[in-house]
Amino acid sequence: MARYAPAFAEATPIRLSQFILEEMDQILASWDEYALTMTPAADEMSLVALRDHSEEMLRAVAADIESPQTEQERIEKSQGDSEDDPTDSAAADHGHLRHASRFTLIQLSSEFRALRASVLRLWLQQADRSAPAVLEQVIRFNESIDQALSESIITYSARESHSRDMFDAILGHDLRGPLSAITLAAEMLLLEDLPATKAKVLGGRIKSSALYMSSMVGDILEFARIRLGNAPIPVYPEMVELKPICMGAIADAAAMHPHSDIALHIEGDREAWLDANRMRQLLTNLLGNAAQHGTRDRPIDFFVATEDRETVFCIVNEGPDIPQDLLRDIFEPMVRGEPEEEALSHRTTSLGLGLHIAREIAESHGGTIGVESAGQITTFTVRIPGKNAADVAD
CATH class of the missing domain: 1.10.490 (Globin-like)
Known part of the structure; x- marks a missing residue:
């Protein structure tokens, strides 16, 4: 079949x-x-x-x-x-x-x-x-x-x-610069018959270098505390005057960057709901960043305005644009606006922690921080809600 x-x-x-x-x-x-x-x-x-x-x-x-x-x-x-x-x-x-x-x-x-x-x-x-x-x-x-x-x-x-290796290398490089400046200035101060005017200049260099190092160490400790604790930076806001905070931040930034020319413009109310010390730290980091990366002979404009339910800080500097591929991550730790080989050749704060800490402080206030960079103009904008707005958010 x-x-x-x-x-x-x-x-x-x-x-x-x-x-x-x-x-x-x-x-x-x-x-x-x-x-x-x-x-x-x-x-x-x-x-x-x-x-x-x-x-x-x-x-x-x-x-x-x-x-x-x-x-x-x-x-x-x-x-x-x-x-x-x-x-x-x-x-x-x-x-x-x-x-x-x-x-x-x-x-x-x-x-x-x-x-x-x-x-x-x-x-x-x-x-x-x-x-x-x-x-x-x-x-x-x-x-x-x-x-x-x-x-x-x-x-x-x-x-x-x-x-991590780059972090260690940059940290060593950046600390070596101000340490060398302090050592050299101290040796010159030990010379006999040093004119008073020269001694004053050397004292200023020692102070600038010490503040530079102190700021860097502070950023490292803050960063470590954030990472180890996995928690936001604590803030204790109250009604404070804005001008002393802004002038203090300008003085801090100018001490680390003596060449900087920072112009303050305040509009609206002169008080805001802030943690004064933390806000001074945030603004110092932004002003220092502008002084570090902006065009050396151009002024930095520092605008402060109290608007409806919020306080706005804008820091504007002229200089090379931040590359577009860096803008999204600019507030992340250890993100630098320059190639690694350049970071190791400059006497600047290169660790990339300042902007990260600035963002953490802004967010701890319930606020935001952003950046725009085009046409050789870079603007960092911080928005902090007022007391009533913060109460509504809570």
Whole structure:
């Protein structure tokens, strides 16, 4: 009796690698949805930035699943002994860019955990779980995801280590400058028959250098306190006069940057609901930043206005524009507006903590801080709510 093939052959279960390539859009949409939860780093990132190298990583995973692999190669891969360069891959680039975007290492790792779970959940809904090949594909997939995660962590950790090394190098450089100035001035003060006018000049240099160092050490301690305590800077606002706070900040900035020319303009009420000491610290940091990065022979305009339910401080300086790619992260710690090699060649505060602390103080007041830089004009604006507005917010 003749045998006849059925009219419709049983469908072959889709392989995991094929599924990844065919359902790429669905998988990437799931990636996007999860990446958006990575706050605060993801808050202002575009969809392109959030996706980063995700498609390239998935294509590499699909290719790796189907590539021939001996048992020895599997063992070497599991032990991190693969001959492939772990820093030359889409996953490695992903780790580098996530570090630049201020993702934490935990957030980076959780992206791969979510990707693994999402792909397997979607595929196993279609796969024949009883088929022997399914287990092998799951194993190969997990190996590939683990490899990608490892490559991302390697480059992320390398950038983190580099940042710490740069912090130490810049700290040593920046402290060495004022220390040398103090030492030289002290040696000259020990000379006999030194004119009084010269002694006064040298005393001023010692004071300026000491204040410079004190400000830097203060920023480092404040930054450490914020990170260790994981809490906002405490503020104790009360009704205070604005002019003494502003004049004090100008004096502090001028002591560290004697060449600076700061013009104060106050409009409206002369009182505001502030923590006077913290606000002076914030304004000193902004004025010092303007003196450091602005054009040396041009004045810095310092505007203060009390508007409806808030006090607004604007600090405007002329000078090179802040690059657009730095504007989003300018208030993050250790972000500098100049290349690293230039930061190490200038006698300036290069640690990049002043603006970060300024933001923390503004936010502790319930306020905001922002920056605009275009046409050789840079403006930092701080908005602090008044007492009534703060009470409503609470």
